[in-house]
Amino acid sequence: xxxxxxxxxxxxxxxMRIYFxxxxxxxxxxxxxxxxxxxxxxxxxxxxTAAMRQQFGGxxxxxxxxxxxxxxxxxxxxxxxxxxIPMVTMRTYSEEKRSGTIxxxxxxxxxxxxxxxxxxxxxxxxxxxxxxxxxxxxxxxFLYSRPEITPLISGYLGLLLLGxxxxxxxxxxxxxxxxxxxxxxxxxxxxxxxxxINWMADSAGPWLGEIMRYMSIxxxxxxxxxxxxxxxxxxxxxxxxxxxxxxxxxxxxxxxxRG
Amino acid sequence: xxxxxxxxxxxGPFTAVDDVSFRVEKGEILGFLGPNGAGKTTTMRVIxxxxxxxxxxxxVAGFDLFEKPIEAKERIGYLPETxxxxxxxxxxxxxxxxxxxxxxxxxxAERQQRVETAMRKTHVDDMAGRHCGKLSKGYKQRVGLAQAxxxxxxxxxxxxxxxxxxxxxxxxxxxxxxxxGGDHTIILxxxxxxxxxxxxxxxxxxxxxxxxxxxxxxNLTHQLKGSATLYxxxxxxxxxxxxxxxxxxxxxxxxADQHARMTGFEIEAEPNVDVRRxxxxxxxxxxxxxxxxxxxxxxxxxxxxxxxxxxQRDQAPAAAAEAPAVQEVAxx
Numbered sequence: 001x002x003x004x005x006x007x008x009x010x011x012x013x014x015x016m017r018i019y020f021x022x023x024x025x026x027x028x029x030x031x032x033x034x035x036x037x038x039x040x041x042x043x044x045x046x047x048x049t050a051a052m053r054q055q056f057g058g059x060x061x062x063x064x065x066x067x068x069x070x071x072x073x074x075x076x077x078x079x080x081x082x083x084x085i086p087m088v089t090m091r092t093y094s095e096e097k098r099s100g101t102i103x104x105x106x107x108x109x110x111x112x113x114x115x116x117x118x119x120x121x122x123x124x125x126x127x128x129x130x131x132x133x134x135x136x137x138x139x140x141x142f143l144y145s146r147p148e149i150t151p152l153i154s155g156y157l158g159l160l161l162l163g164x165x166x167x168x169x170x171x172x173x174x175x176x177x178x179x180x181x182x183x184x185x186x187x188x189x190x191x192x193x194x195x196x197i198n199w200m201a202d203s204a205g206p207w208l209g210e211i212m213r214y215m216s217i218x219x220x221x222x223x224x225x226x227x228x229x230x231x232x233x234x235x236x237x238x239x240x241x242x243x244x245x246x247x248x249x250x251x252x253x254x255x256x257x258r259g
Numbered sequence: 260x261x262x263x264x265x266x267x268x269x270x271g272p273f274t275a276v277d278d279v280s281f282r283v284e285k286g287e288i289l290g291f292l293g294p295n296g297a298g299k300t301t302t303m304r305v306i307x308x309x310x311x312x313x314x315x316x317x318x319v320a321g322f323d324l325f326e327k328p329i330e331a332k333e334r335i336g337y338l339p340e341t342x343x344x345x346x347x348x349x350x351x352x353x354x355x356x357x358x359x360x361x362x363x364x365x366x367x368a369e370r371q372q373r374v375e376t377a378m379r380k381t382h383v384d385d386m387a388g389r390h391c392g393k394l395s396k397g398y399k400q401r402v403g404l405a406q407a408x409x410x411x412x413x414x415x416x417x418x419x420x421x422x423x424x425x426x427x428x429x430x431x432x433x434x435x436x437x438x439x440g441g442d443h444t445i446i447l448x449x450x451x452x453x454x455x456x457x458x459x460x461x462x463x464x465x466x467x468x469x470x471x472x473x474x475x476x477x478n479l480t481h482q483l484k485g486s487a488t489l490y491x492x493x494x495x496x497x498x499x500x501x502x503x504x505x506x507x508x509x510x511x512x513x514x515a516d517q518h519a520r521m522t523g524f525e526i527e528a529e530p531n532v533d534v535r536r537x538x539x540x541x542x543x544x545x546x547x548x549x550x551x552x553x554x555x556x557x558x559x560x561x562x563x564x565x566x567x568x569x570x571q572r573d574q575a576p577a578a579a580a581e582a583p584a585v586q587e588v589a590x591x
Binding site for chain 2: 003006007010011013014017018021022099100101102103104105106107108109110111256257258
């Protein structure tokens with residue numbers, strides 16, 4: 001067990017070293033800060049205008065920072081990562097296969113599972129860096145208002161799990177090809193399909209519609225934003241991640257056989 | 260130390276390695292020789308546990324690569340055909356990472372010690388802070404070698420370790436490999452023949468996935484020589500061949516080359532008869548200048564060509580595969 005943790009952290013450390021040693025991580029964080037910042041300003045403006053109108057016009061609704069600002073912001077963050085995570089994961093396996101470094105990993109005295117998990121946690125490490133960018137913006141809200149902590153934590157937990165699913169899919173797609181671009185675009189298409197799969201749910205018939213709704217990654221995210229941590233959603237996300245990593249493991253294994 | 264038994268690897272309908280078996284004893288340096296695409300890399304990839312064989316097995320230091328991969332891999336150092344480097348990492352960072360994978364049980368200080376030792380052995384210490392992507396081909400190759408030596412493995416598998424090096428680096432690398440033999444068991448693949456003659460104790464020649472010969476470089480040279488031949492260059496014209504053919508013990512004489520007034524003859528003697536003295540006397544007695552007289556060994560190159568082109572020659576006897584074109588002038 002000690003060995004396993006050591007091996008996984010060695011691989012994860014190497015992945016992080018490559019992300020942060022090359023422009024990938026910094027460009028990604030910059031882009032994320034830019035787009036998230038745009039949404040942030042837009043929503044703060046929206047809320048401020050509404051609050052002002054309420055002050056003068058005496059509207060019935062009371063402004064709530066959590067509901068009117070943080071929740072839609074995190075919702076938007078989930079859309080941004082849909083675009084960014086394929087760029088994070090596209091090189092994980094593809095580049096190692098193209099450059100031949102995969103031979104180093106596969107002939108080292110570590111298991112394929114160690115490698116998959118190491119790469120998973122390495123990408124999650126970069127993803128945490130992205131989330132840290134949003135935390136700066138959200139933290140500023142504490143200077144001017146009193147947001148509730150619980151929905152904030154559950155919201156971030158939801159984002160983390162969502163990102164975990166994206167990374168797991170990204171790893172799997174990357175393990176299928178030597179070409180980074182193919183891996184990136186492929187991942188994006190799969191993520192987008194899982195995102196919009198519920199749009200057709202209503203016209204797909206009762207049981208198929210139910211499945212489509214269940215498979216939609218976003219359906220499960222809503223409750224987290226509201227501050228509800230439902231086991232149903234936890235189980236969905238965690239099993240999704242495990243399944244993605246399992247597919248990656250099988251893909252790497254079959255690659256060995258095919259050569 | 261290394262045992263390969265009936266190894267077969269197929270990629271779909273294509274058979275890359277076909278029923279290959281050989282053993283390497285402890286401390287031995289085995290040369291793995293063959294044209295490109297012969298199955299050298301595939302065999303090495305099976306021995307290092309990179310891929311499982313379709314059939315047969317590989318056992319390293321008593322551990323079957325398929326059943327006990329971790330134990331076996333711990334004892335192997337591997338330099339693949341392309342050195343597996345991460346261009347974004349510096350040489351030291353890269354080797355530290357490799358050390359974490361292979362020597363995780365050691366303390367950080369001990370690992371760093373190993374990294375420094377490996378860098379010194381392979382002469383890359385002056386590039387320790389350089390990014391791997393910015394290194395020359397020769398340095399990349401040597402960092403790859405440093406990676407393979409890091410954990411002081413019992414078995415070293417080196418896929419073309421001198422490819423891309425300059426002549427001085429080739430010499431250094433060969434010396435390094437020779438020095439490692441004895442303590443380490445080494446398989447190295449190459450298509451450069453002098454390398455095998457200089458560094459290896461034994462040679463496996465492989466062609467089209469099949470082993471065509473296993474022996475020491477010396478024995479291969481002897482065995483395939485057929486009967487001993489001599490090369491004599493004299494200051495005379497081609498007619499001198501008849502006189503040489505008359506020397507007792509000479510079986511056959513042929514003209515190898517001819518310039519102006521100098522003629523080179525290839526002399527084939529009866530098995531186990533040394534005709535050098537007689538030939539020299541015959542030349543001197545007739546007043547021709549004796550310019551050169553040397554035993555004509557088949558070089559490993561020629562042996563290699565003979566072995567690996569045998570098949571084609573069987574099919575087309577007139578093919579140009581015959582090593583040196585020799586013009587026959589007399590029979591003895």
